[in-house]
């Protein structure tokens with residue numbers, strides 16, 4: 594039986610040719626495709642500006658620097674990819690964690706308690722599930738900025754608006770396995786704020802105001818033209834791919850609804866349209882279940898087995914210990930990501946479901 598991977602990027606000839614054309618005909622850096630991609634991405638998210646950068650991590654770092662968080666605190670969730678919190682540190686601020694909620698696995702608005710030194714709250718739309726933005730805005734208060742970590746949520750909707758348009762700024766990753774990629778590393782920042790957008794354009798390009806004049810300490814954090822050309826073709830497919838991801842999620846949910854040993858992810862509502870970057874179930878015997886699937890040639894992954902505050906570098910730097918964020922720690926022990934990607938077939942979904950059902954039937 595063929596191996597089912599946990600994710601698989603879609604690459605077509607059109608994407609590869611667009612990339613080759615860009616290298617042949619445009620400036621390799623800040624060529625025409627970069628600006629077209631930015632325009633199209635801004636239109637897609639419904640924001641005034643989109644500024645492309647070299648990764649999702651750089652998007653987060655630059656957005657936080659442009660928002661002047663240095664020396665202050667940024668509240669975020671410990672249940673995320675480590676880059677979320679690393680960006681806070683690299684921007685010269687202190688990461689302050691607030692626990693995740695079992696309800697949607699996202700930053701729990703009830704746990705967000707800003708203090709005088711809080712500059713920003715950074716919710717993550719984890720696994721493609723939009724965070725509860727209205728409640729988070731209320732918890733943050735008016736003076737505190739909200740930066741969306743939308744690295745896993747291209748196209749997700751919250752109350753009729755796209756992820757990327759829900760905070761003061763939002764950051765996307767185009768890493769290979771994301772809902773859309775640029776054929777390598779890449780990222781994007783979206784915002785409606787003109788000044789912020791202008792600052793970000795400088796920051797990503799060595800702090801340049803004009804060819805030989807630099808008025809801020811900038812970075813080399815641009816998206817390559819070839820990657821932008823690839824991304825433009827991917828963006829055209831994003832909605833159809835997200836629709837397929839949702840159909841896969843519905844099929845999993847329907848087939849697995851009578852397995853009492855597992856908890857299924859939230860499937861969305863009138864207000865929330867998730868994009869299932871990952872399809873994450875919860876199980877007490879997560880590792881044993883993963884082994885059963887592995888034996889049937891089905892790949893799984895764990896996002897994330899160690900919450901950020903318990904990673905060695907965070908324990909050493911900030912003195913966190915087990916028990917600090919109990920819900921995130923509990924979830925980290927239970928989560929298991931099943932295969933989900935646009936070209937996954939219904940038969941493959943059924944194979945995964947059968948393996949899970951057999952695993953538990955064998956134990957009853």
Ligand SMILES: Cc1ncc(COP(=O)(O)O)c(C=O)c1O
Pocket residue numbers: 648649650651673674676677717742744745765766767768778779780
């Ligand atoms: C939630 C989250 N934040 C940040 C990042 C960082 O993005 P990148 O890998 O493009 O730097 C990722 C993805 O890797 C992510 O999933």
